[in-house]
Amino acid sequence: MEFLYKVVRFLIKCMFCVVSVGPIPSHIAFIMDGNRRFAKQRNMKVGAGHEAGYFALMSMLIHCSELGVKYVTAYAFSIDNFKRRTEEVECLVDLMTEKFESWCREDSIVNMFGIRVHFSGNLQLLSEPLRDAAKKLTAATVGNSRVFLTLCVAYTSTNEIVRAVEKSCEEKWAEDQESSVINLSDIEKRMYMVIAPDPDIIIRTSGENRLSNFLLWQSAGSCLVSTSAMWPEISFWHLIWAVLNFQRYQSLLKKKL
Numbered sequence: 001m002e003f004l005y006k007v008v009r010f011l012i013k014c015m016f017c018v019v020s021v022g023p024i025p026s027h028i029a030f031i032m033d034g035n036r037r038f039a040k041q042r043n044m045k046v047g048a049g050h051e052a053g054y055f056a057l058m059s060m061l062i063h064c065s066e067l068g069v070k071y072v073t074a075y076a077f078s079i080d081n082f083k084r085r086t087e088e089v090e091c092l093v094d095l096m097t098e099k100f101e102s103w104c105r106e107d108s109i110v111n112m113f114g115i116r117v118h119f120s121g122n123l124q125l126l127s128e129p130l131r132d133a134a135k136k137l138t139a140a141t142v143g144n145s146r147v148f149l150t151l152c153v154a155y156t157s158t159n160e161i162v163r164a165v166e167k168s169c170e171e172k173w174a175e176d177q178e179s180s181v182i183n184l185s186d187i188e189k190r191m192y193m194v195i196a197p198d199p200d201i202i203i204r205t206s207g208e209n210r211l212s213n214f215l216l217w218q219s220a221g222s223c224l225v226s227t228s229a230m231w232p233e234i235s236f237w238h239l240i241w242a243v244l245n246f247q248r249y250q251s252l253l254k255k256k257l
């Protein structure tokens, strides 16, 4: 078993060397889809599917960090997810609260890997314990700088855009009532995602090709990669495949110039 593990680690290292010859994306975003189908296919409870999804996110984070990807974004809970059955919403909320609280510890995985956590979304819609855990985690990881992880929670892109436009109007009007012209940079400055560059790659699992109200503003130039694997099944190889696709897309762009 130990031998097999060593062989896999060696292969992973070789692949890292191969992809490092080309440009490494600075920002990868994930639409983590298929947790419930993964659970159903295995006669597991829905909660177990989401828990498996959590471990898949951890493994992607570690691979991204080893690959030198600076920004990672994950769509963890959309505003529309509040419409799901109460038990499922509670289960996801409990899972996130528990993990965020544990990530605050000094020896947690996020601190070990130098991951700074940021939240994108309307946190006012969350229960108080989850909102507090998210705020505590943001503060607890503020000194980390190896990877910037943005978790989209209570997020939809349309909500982000409307909020940024509203804030721009209010703040510009308060600044100067004579000329309150709003431009692109006024809106972008007020987006939740202002902390990260636009994603180079968006990976969606479970065979779907839709963006489902995720990073609509930021994805104009992103390379979209869809895989039929359910989110808990995502592996290092899917990540490498996405990066190779991105590199091919980059070289095509260069040829066009």
Ligand SMILES: CC(C)=CCC/C(C)=C/CC/C(C)=C/COP(=O)(O)OP(=O)(O)O
Pocket (backbone or CB within 6 Å): 032, 033, 034, 035, 036, 037, 038, 050, 051, 053, 054, 057, 075, 076, 077, 078, 081, 092, 095, 096, 099, 100, 151, 206
């Ligand atoms: C602590 C932390 C950040 C945990 C994250 C856990 C996690 C992976 C959440 C994603 C939840 C979600 C709505 C997935 C979509 O699959 P789905 O439920 O829609 O599955 P389906 O497409 O098969 O119905």
